Amino acid sequence: MTQLPLKAGTKLVLASHNKGKLAEFSTLLADFGITVLSAGDLDLPEPDETETTFAGNAALKAVAAAKATNLPALSDDSGLCVSALGGAPGIYSARWAGPDKDFPAAMVRIHDGIGPDERDAWFICVLCLAFPDGTTHLFEGRVNGQITWPPRGKKGHGYDPIFTPEGETRTFAEMEEAEKNAISHRARAFKAFREACLD
Structure with missing residues (x-):
């Protein structure tokens, strides 16, 4: 894959208002000399996630941030997909938990919607790097x-x-953070990003 132009000293906008995500990506990118700015700190509006795929929503957020700041921007979209639910909750993973982020209720909804032999599932993360x-x-x-x-x-x-x-x-919830981060969907997406853009 062609090397992408992210060099030490580059400022990169993380197209997210999530402080936890900012801390995670700042740590991951610090070793490469990349300074991460968050969309929240820059008072950028959060675009409506109107696409129907993880890739579409990730691109929508990254492109909006890159054009607004004239800097490269990175975004992610991720979720849990359950085979027996046709891939749901998928891109609607956060919305299944409602405005109060009631994930215990969302987990019950998944459990109630599948049979005892319908357990196959996967987590997906898509990162999008966008330029102005x-x-x-x-x-x-x-x-x-x-x-x-x-x-x-x-x-x-x-x-x-x-x-x-x-x-x-x-x-995942029984693992230490470092253990989960070594094998998670986000770690795998970031590895692909790092190999293409930073190594």
Whole structure:
């Protein structure tokens, strides 16, 4: 893959208002001399996620931030997909939890919607790097696994307590952060991004 122009000293906008995500990406990119600015700190509006795919929503956010700041921008879109639910909640993973982010209720909704032998699931993360001229590059990470019931573990966030990745007996929420980050969908997407853009 062609090297992409992200050099030490580059300022990169993270197209997110999520402070946790900003901290995560700032740490990941610090070793490469990349300064990460957040869309929230720059008072950029959050565009409506109107696309029907992870890649579409990631691109929508990154392109908007790149054009607004005249800087390269990075965004991600991610979610849990359950085979027996036709890939749902998918791009609507956050919305299934409602405005109050009630993920316990969303996990019950998943459990109630599938049978005992319909456990196949996967997490997907798509990163989009966009430049002010509208050029975009996409990087996808996926981790396959199973829906686990009842939920287990207090670590992590979102749907982590009901997802056991392939090759593991623990859910994401039972793993230490460093363990999860080594195998997660976001880690795999970031690895592809790093290899293309930074190494």
